[in-house]
Amino acid sequence: MEPQYDMRDFGGRTITVEKQVVNQPWESWYDTNYAIGETITIEVDEDVADGVPDNPGDIIWHKPVRTDMKSNNSLNLGLSATWSIPMNKKFQKQCHEAAAAQISAVNQSVANKRLDFEIARLKNCGELMKAGIMFHPKSPYAVICSDVMVTTPAGQLIPHTHNIPRPNPLDKPVISGDASSLKDISIGGK
DSSP states (O other), rough: OOOEEEOOOOOOOEEEEEEEEEEETTTTOTTTTTTTTTTTEEEEEEEOOOOOSSSSSEEEEEOOOOOOOOOOOOOOOOOOOOOOSSSSSSHHHHHHHHHHHHHHHHHHHHHHHHHHHHHHHHHHHHHHHHHOOOTTTTTTTGGSSSSOOOOOOTOOOOOOOOOOOOOOOOOOOOOOOOOGGGGESSSSSO
């Protein structure tokens, strides 16, 4: 049952309106200045609705609503299977090759980026080590440059000194064996 609410709007303000009526002696607007049955114009005050329901929320009556719903139980079971056979295996092969090429390209891109990272780390750590800048050995960041070694670049000599012993003038070179063979020369022999 659906409630039907009172939406009537009776009261409010009144306005004066002109109406065309027939002049009849039994009507309240009968005028003796006009003939009986003649159409005349009169002014009447009419109640005009104000747009607000006079009794909002009041239920006037209940309307039965047909829903066509009944108690209904149903049980449905189903099974579906699909089996497809490709008619042309060429496209499958091309698809597998394209996927393998894509995976290979992605792996190569990752390897290139890793190589770029390692070379940048090696270069920056090496330059900082040459400048004498490095992490403290107990720092958690010391491991960043721990495997980087700075060595002498090829073709360059690092300034250095050698200790060369001075010969004693009392010692004479002693040559043993054949004088033509230099491999048997010994210095400071007895």
